[in-house]
Amino acid sequence: MSLIFSATTLERCLEKASNELKVPKECLEYTIITQKNTFFKKKVEIEISEVNEKDNLISDKELSNKEQEAHKGIKVKDGEIIIENLDYESNETAIIHPCNGIKLLINGEECISKTAVTALDNIEVEYVTKESSRKIDITTSEDKMEAYITINYFPECSFELVDKLCCRELKLETKKKKVAYPPKYTYDEILIILRENNIVYGLLNDKIKEISEKQGVDRELIAQGDKVIEDIPDTVKVFFESDKKKTLKDENAKIDYRNMYSISNISSGEVLAEKIEGVQGKDGKNIFGNEIKKKTAKKINIKIGSGCKLEENKVISTIEGRPSCKSGVYSVNKTYELKDVDIKTGNVDFIGDVEISGSIKSGTQVKAGNSVTVRKNVEEATIIASGQVSISANVLNSKISAGANDIDKKKHLEILKQYDSIIESLISYTQQIKEKNVLGNNQSDGEIIKILIESKFKSIPRLSMLIVSFEKNNSSTDNDMINFIRKKIMGLGPIKIKKYSELYELKNMLINEIEILEEEIVIPVDVYMDYAQDSTIEASGSVFITGKGQYVSKITALNNIEFTQTGAVCRGGILHAKDEIKLKTIGSIAGVLTRVEVSKKGCITADIAYQNTVFCFGEKQITLDVASKNVKAYLGKDGMIVVDKFLL
Structure with missing residues (x-):
């Protein structure tokens, strides 16, 4: 039986015949009976004379095999993982890769890397849901004067599998299904957290309100303490050259020591110096509410000596002479000038400069x-x-x-410092001897001290004599320190000491005397x-x-x-x-x-x-x-x- 098919092209004729006869085009035997190809009309007619049944049978089988092979493997459809057409008898496998956002279970065990599966395997998926969270971090500066805040919001999100066609190696993919952010920290919540961190002072309220409306911030300043404003101390502006100010240089740029000590004279009514009042500072407070005390600057009290007067913080000369300042005392000294000093002139004793x-x-x-x-x-x-x-x-x-x-005072000061150090060592040694019971229980503290002075601290008697002599020469014999040294350190005095702790009393008096003497010493x-x-x-x-x-x-x-x-x-x-x-x-x-x-x-x-x-x-x-x-x-x-x- 022959069939005739027509179309505009040969290819379309074959397709038409193949579709109607359910036979692949390759299995058709045909003859072209008409072929028109004009400008206005195209037409091709073919006659199907025979269908190759054997070839058709083979082709159908091949087609069936190809189609079956194309639908073998594993796929994702509507969020479900499906195994298709795998032959369980021959133990055919497909490969599956896990991905983020899900927990892949194969036969009840979690799969964390690519795995081969068969038709007999049970594949399950548990979807991971990340819960929303928020985090706030408060940091402070080292000086406790500033506080910073960092806020991060992490959204809640769930995932779903992306559909995949059937294949022998399946790489799973997920997509976010839902995103929801946690509530923002409110202004009041931030204040509570700051209080929990003991940050109570210098809060920047407007800044905190602004931060509470933002979707996260990184190290924003939210509190700032008050810094200490230090006192500006009083200063004295000196209008004359001191002994060491005038320094001349020779041609070789070496200091001219011969002229270094040139000193200026001033006239009556000239200003020697003026005190510039300082400015009082202000205590600070850190973000924890703790006060930070400023250092109080010492007030300068201008002292005047002979030849000058004090008017409204100004030192004014009342005579013509040579100005000077010693230990903070300003004075103008008359200059006594003479040619020679000999038997004719006699000795010179003058209050000012000579x-x-x-x-x-x-x-x-x-x-x-x-x-x-x-x-x-x-x-x-x-x-x-x-x-x-x-x-x-x-x-x-x-x-x-x-x-x-000054030399005498400085020498005396050095002796006092040495004496103080030795007394400290004497206390330490006495304490050790008592604790270790070196000399037995029969020795009193005073006897131990006397033995130590005679054996180890032999310089104490000599230094004691020097201290007493200096005070005597300076009419200071009736003070507690001298009385203590005389009665309890010199000679048999140590025996009168009942407790070695009495030496701490002497040490405190020495420290006090040292401090006083240091203040009295004039500029060298x-x-x-x-x-x-x-x-x-x-x-x-x-x-x-x-x-x-x-x-x-x-x-x-x-x-x-x-x-x-x-x-x-x-x-x-x-x-x-x-x-x-x-x-x-x-x-x-x-x-x-x-x-x-x-x-x-x-x-x-x-x-x-x-x-x-x-x-x-x-x-x-x-x-x-x-x-x-x-x-x-x-x-x-x-x-x-x-x-x-x-x-x-």
């Missing part, structure tokens, strides 16, 4: 309430000045003392000279030797000793300074004994140092055994003297 254009001759003494200036030599004479001493030439076989009263004053020989020089400040140097003199400075001229020689004698001694050349080729002393924290330097020079640091000393250059001596960290040097 200027001598010539020399001070043998057997005379100059005593000044302030500075002394000598343009020429000082020969076998004595100068005692409360202020600076400046000698442009030589000091020969004489005694110079600058700030004499210096001595300047060109050369010294066979003389004794003392200064409460520093000693500057600006010329050739010194020979077999005893020089004491409570600050520094410095030789300023290149090639200056220090030969023989004893030099003692608290801080630093700067030398050019010390000693001689012949090995003249020369001793230089500083405190334990001091330092000694020399361009050249010859053998037999003794360096002392406190109680320790070392003698240089070979001539050296570029010498620097000091105490090392181990407490031993270190001498850095190069051989000469």
Whole structure:
């Protein structure tokens, strides 16, 4: 039987025949009986003469196999995982991959990685729902003056599986089904949380309200304390040059020590100084409500001495003279000028400044309430000045003392500090002996203290005598500290001590005396000279030797000793300074004994140092055994003297 099919193209004819006959196009045998291809009309007619049944049978089977194979595997439909057409007898498998948002269970066990499944496996899905949450974090600054807030909101969300066509390897995917944010922290809730964190002061309420309306914030400032406003202290503006202000320089840019001590004179009615009132500050408060106290600045009370008056915080000169300030006391001193001091003029004792254009001759003494200036030599004479001493030439076989009263007080202060330290050690040793019962139960505290003084603290009697003598010379013999030392420390006094704790009373009195004395000590004053020989020089400040140097003199400075001229020689004698001694050349080729002393924290330097020079640091000393250059001596960290040097 033949059938005729027509269409606009051959391909469409074959498709039409294939669909009606239910036979694949490849199985059709046909003949084209008509084919028209005009501009207006296209037509093709074919005649199906025979259908290849065998091929059709095979093709149907292949098609069926292909279709069946295409529908083998695993798929997702409407949120359900379905296994299709897997042959359980041959144990056919498909691969499944888990994903986020679900809990994949295969035969009741959770699957966390790709897994092969068969038609017999039971696959279940549990959907993960993330609950909404919110988090608030309060942090504070180190100084407790600022608080910061961080808020994060995490939404609730659920998931559903995305539909997937059947395949042999299924990669599961999810999509968010529902998103819901938690409620925002309210203004009141934030305040409660701040109170729970003890943050109660300096809250920025407007800022907190603004934050409560936002969908999260990161480290926003919400509280700020009041910072301390420190007092601005009183200041004094000085209108004259002090002893050390005027510093001239020579052509080589070296300090001109000869002119360093130039001082200006002022006329009557001139302003010496003016106090500028400070400004009172304000206490602060941190975010926890704790007050922070400001440091109270000391008020300056201007004190005036002779030659001036105080008007509305201004110090005004009432005479013509030389202004000065010592221990905060402003004064104007008249200047006593003379050519020479000798037997004809007699000794000089003047309350102000003394200027001598010539020399001070043998057997005379100059005593000044302030500075002394000598343009020429000082020969076998004595100068005692409360202020600076400046000698442009030589000091020969004489005694110079600058700030004499200050030197005594400073020495006494050092003794008191040493005494205080020893008393503290005495208390500690007594306590240890009693606790360990070293001397038995028959010894009283006083007897133990007496034994320790006689055996270990042998310097106590000598220091006690020095303290009592100083107080006696200063008409201070009737005070509690001196009475205690006399009655319970000196001689057989310790036996009268019933309890060693009585020594704490002495220690407190010593501390009080030290504090008072430190306040009374005047600003250090210096001595300047060109050369010294066979003389004794003392200064409460520093000693500057600006010329050739010194020979077999005893020089004491409570600050520094410095030789300023290149090639200056220090030969023989004893030099003692608290801080630093700067030398050019010390000693001689012949090995003249020369001793230089500083405190334990001091330092000694020399361009050249010859053998037999003794360096002392406190109680320790070392003698240089070979001539050296570029010498620097000091105490090392181990407490031993270190001498850095190069051989000469």
